Amino acid sequence: MKITGTKRYIWDAPKERQIQYLNYLFSRRSTTIDKSRYRVIKNIFQxxxxxxxxxxxxxARKRLIMKLFYFKFKNSCSNAKYVRAGKKKGYENVKFLLGEWSSIIxxxxxxxxxxxxxxxxxCRKYIESGFAGEYAPVVHRIGGKGTDYEWNNITIIAKKEHDELTKKERQGQNN
Structure with missing residues (x-):
């Protein structure tokens, strides 16, 4: 959808134009969210x-929330697979067993x-909070240190809650 007028970015456009853009974007089933589209959506809401x-x-509201959740879920899994599992200190014996990347959703x-x-x-709360990072959905392993990333022992929680649980877990190990 072409943006007309003097505004260069959609997040600088009037509110009505932003709503029109998002309604159009998420009226299509095939819309996916990548990093650049995520930034545009985040800038619009902020x-x-x-x-x-x-x-x-x-x-549009339902599709936006769902697609944004899938995007955040894939990013969280990417972090688990490529940064943590088997690589980071404390995760040496942890395996990522959620399947092939192309079929994770x-x-x-x-x-x-x-x-x-x-x-x-x-994800709805994350959007309503103005994309505050502490409310972002993240993958959390149930079972503590050494538990693999498997479908039966993961859950989705807000980043703030994840950080608190991780902090308590680390303190418990140090005592």
Whole structure:
């Protein structure tokens, strides 16, 4: 959708134009979110226009939340697979067993549909908070240190809660 007028970026455009853009973008089923589109959406919600989730139509709102959750889930899994599991100190014996990268969302829906609902709710709060990092959905291993990333022992929680649990876990190991 072409942006007309004197504004260079969509997040600088009037609120009505931003709403129109997001409604158009998420009216299509095939819309995916990548890093650059994520930044655009984040900038729109953080702009001075004060756009809220409820300003979007129902279909666009649901798809935005769902697609944003999938994006954040994949990023969290990417971090687990490529930064932590088997590489980072304290994760030497941890394996990433959530399946092939290309089918991770399909596997999420297949093996843990409860996490999809939970993640969507957390993602809604994340958007409503203005994309505050502490409310971002992240993958958390249930079972503590040394537990592999498997479908039966992960959950989705807000980053703030994840940091608190991780801090308590580390303090428990030091005592």
């Amino acid at each position: 702009s001075a226009s004060g756009i809220k989730l409820d300003d979007l139509d129902t279909t 399909r596997n999420l829906k297949k093996y843990r549909p409860d996490l999809v609902e939970l993640g969507i709710e957390i």
